[in-house]
Amino acid sequence: MPTQLETAPAKALDAILHGPSKTSNPGVILLDYRNKDTFTALWLHGLSSGNVTIDGQQIDLTDPTKQILIIGNDPVDGVFDAKIPALVGINFRSHFTATSWLAAWKVKFSPSAKEKEQGAKESLARIAVIDPRESRHAQGVARALQSFFGSKDADRRSLVPGAAVLNGPSLGGISEWLNAAHNERRTLAKDAPHLRDLLKSTIWNELTSDREQHHALSNVLGAFLLSAQVGNGGGRSGVPWIQDYLVALVRACGIEVGMDQVRLNEQQGFQQWLTPAQQETTGAVLLLDDMGGIWEYFLRGATGFVGKTPLGLTGRSYRESLAVFGRENFTAAIQALPTRLAAHFDSRAGHLSATALLGAESKIGDDFVLLLDLRLFSHTKGQAGETERPFFTNLADFGLKLLDSRRSQPWLDEESRQAMRLELESLKAPAGCTGSSLSLPPPETVLPRLLSLLDPTLPIVIFSSTHRTELIEPFRDYGNIITGFHKPVLGGLSEGWELAVREMHRDFLDAVDRAAAILRVRQLLSPFQKNLLLN
Amino acid sequence: MKTVEILIDESGDIRRRRPMNITGLAVIAPSVEARDAFHATYVAELDAAGLTAGICDHFAPNDGRQPLDIAEAVQMPRQFIPKRPTDGNWQQFWLTIQQVADTAHRVAGQAGINIVAFSLQFPPTTERRWGTPDATIDQLLDRPYSECLKDVLELLIYETPQISTALRATEGCLLSVDLPTRTFGAPVGHGEMPAKLADAWGHWGLKARAETNRDTGQPEIVAGTLDPADAIEILTTALNRRPAEPISFQVERARCCRLINWPQWEQIEAVPDPNRKRNRRFWTIENSPRPKQIHFLVDFLSNGIFNESIRPNVDPYRIWFDRGFLLSSATEQAGEWLVAVRAFANSDRVGAIKAVQTIRSAPHHAERSKTTQFFRRCATGWPDELKAADLQRLFAEVR
Secondary structure (H helix, E strand, O other), X not given: XXXXXXXXXXXXXXXXXXXXXXXXXXXXXXXXXXOHHHHHXXXXXXXHHOEEEEOOEEEEOOOOOOEEEEEOOOOOOOOOOOOOHHHOOOOOHHHOOHHHHHHHHHHHXXXXXXXXXXXXXXXXXXXXXXXXXXXXXXXXXXXXXXXXXXXXXXXXXXXXXXXXXXXXXXXXXXXXXXXXXXXOOOOOOOOOOOHHHHHHHHHHHHHHOOOOOOOOOHHHHHHHHHHHHHOOOOOOOOOOOHHHHHHHHHHHOOOOOOOOOOOOOOOOOOOOOOOHHHHHXXXXXXXXXXXXXXXXXXXXXHHOXXXXXXXXXXXOEOHHHEEEOOOOOHHHHHHHHHHHHHHHHHHOOOOOOHHHHHOOOXXXXXXXXXXXXXXXXXXXXXXXXXXXXXXXXXXXXXXXXXXHOOOOOOOOOHHHHHHHHHHHHHHHOOOOOOOOXXXXXXXXXXXXXXXXXXXXXXXXXXXXXXXXXXXHHHHOOOOOEEXXXXXXXXXXXOOOHHHHHHHHHHHHHHHHHHHHHHHHHHHHHHHHOOOOOOO | OEEEEEEEEEEEOHHHOOOEEEEEEEEEEOOHHHHHHHHHHHHHHHHHHOXXXXXXXXXXXXXXXXXXXXXXXXXXXXXXXXXXXOOOOHHHHHHHHHHHHHHHHHHHHHOOOEEEEEEEEXXXXXXXXXXXXXXXXXXXXXXXXXXXXHXXXXXXXXXXXXXXXXXXXXXXXXXXXXXXXXXXXXXXXXXXXXXXXXXXXXXXXXXXXXXXXXXXXXXXXXXXXXXXOHHHHHHHXXXXXXXXXXXXXXXXEEEEEOOXXXXXXXXXXXXXXXXXXXXXXXXXXXXXXXXXXXXXXXXXXXXXXXXXXXXXXXXXXXXXXXXXXXXXXXXXXXXXXXXXXXXXXXXXXXXXXXXXXXXXXXXXXXXXXXXXXXXXXXXXXXXXXXXXXXXXXXXXXXX
């Protein structure tokens, strides 16, 4: 029963197990993990229905009479090739090994602890991943999962019955595993750890932890999942997207996310979050986020700033009403930002324009909502990266210039002005030589505050996943900084995805409404802005 | 010490359901001497050209002599400008007024003096801004007119850059305000006159008299509703509208003057009985200090602007109005704007900005009108004066 076997080991094993007539061992199925269709079928269909159709052959992955050998462990090349700059550097492949799939499959189809207590027994095909490499070569989640699959209880029974990862196996080893089916007991000692939960938490933690590592999958997972909530939820043809695989994995872990949108309004399909009235009052959005390329999808869907239709009398289309900072080269753009802010300051212009921020002509003009991420640099915690230090030095120079100017800075009283001066001076000091024993706010909070001081009626929505008090508290006195919206933190989805989406929807609309209120004041005051401010 | 002289006249009447213009000129001089020289030269040049318009402090000085003596001494010029054209040729009349204005502009330029023109049109309104139980007395008190004068003075002193800058000059500044006296008549029912006259005097101190309206033939109670010293209260109130603004200038004079044109004086002279003639002359100037000659130009300017006979885009009017304002509360919300800028000056910054929002959202609001442009200049820099609490309130309250 061969199914699309491409690699030499798969073909060899097929010849040995099924013989030249392909009739031997009919209960053993070989799946070549390095085959693209097989890979896609396992992830996108096998995890949801328990059945896959490969090369026209339907395979029931829950049939206890079958034994399935998945040959190969690494994903197919090219499946996760990222065209979006923000995705480059994210290791998707380590989350989609055959070992991960096997773990997800076990999590999905094994009875839960409660079901077992009620007498449910596991009834699944036996599945082994044949990994040609030695186990010591495995990395990340695959390594942890392999350890679980290889673990046995005191009675030498497998902790994950009916599943195995066979590393660098010999033919004898494979035969031994296949033959062990007759002796394998699917029940475990009552005091054995419940492996289903252990596997689930291992997968989930790997997906959602390590947020300090900027190019962790966890930092884009929320964007992917939310994009599905505001985009066209209908079926798509063609090559699956990266998020399709992620959704399959997340759903296997029991988080009921999906491409089906949470119904937030009455219309079918497109679940745009802003009403036309809110689109009008918001006017335009500028996203400043090093992951802007990914979040843009969600934002376009949520705001409805999509398409070439003119947006009222603004002179720009809906699409042109959302701009992404540094879309082509974020690193270069963010490095240049302090210089641009200084140039705007020196120009003595009043309102900060999208053109001034972007460093390029923009149809957005002066009236827009700035969505601003806090973490704009990729670095390991506690270590300033190559681009980060000069950025903060230049930003501090600009900030000190602003503080020393005669510009109105309504959010600061004398005490907070002095505190900010100290903060900016410490940013300029070499690492470890701040000369201050004071506990200073995190550097990530400096840019939003300086923007707020430079332009006190520019609505700034903090577009970050952080809930950390020390990152939010410094904005307390800054009336045009809105901190109510958070990017989703998937690690805490204890109440379920739908509720999380509804909460984010509510917070997003609240933030947009508050931003619109600030914009109304901005527009109201605009005619009275001095053309030439005294710096 | 700098000087600012504000001279005002009115045209139209809001209580007769017509718009009313308060129009005037301000004479800004670098010194008292320069100002006095300007007035002397101006009247001399007009006199020489036969362009004087009426009795002013040149012909009947305010020098302490008895009005009777002064009245005897006044010599009418052989040639003068009548109040209205005697031949009905209004076109020529306004060309003559243009000569008067040109003379003022030229003489002012030679003396280093700036002339500023201003005009604010008020809407015909039935709104009572002053209420008494008796409608006749209410009309007679003429309070809406006084309020209009205060609005204009407030705008001049606090919101007109040329004037407010001069008033706050480091070397100090003297402010003078000349308003027109005003007499007003209100119709009275048959048999009611004695009671009305008694009430006007007994309750309000108004020396009213009974007359017959020339147009309707109906009895009217007539009184001077703006007497010479009433300018003090008007100016004081205008200044007090901005308690937060420091006043660094000194008020040199504030008065209401009766503008007696030469034809009126001529009529008095034509009285055959010398005794009666003397009495009438005496009575005419006894009740008012003599104005500056340029106040008559203000009278013409006020009528010309109100009747659209003077085009404010023609020099020197254009130059003068560019320094001041030409606004309409009747059609362009000047009244609402004034309330807003006053609120801001008095530290109600949020109230001011919300008032502006109401103005700008009105259906007939025109962003490019002269009124809007003027007040936009007044409000320039407001954003920089807003405190954190102001912004927070605005963010929460502006809908």
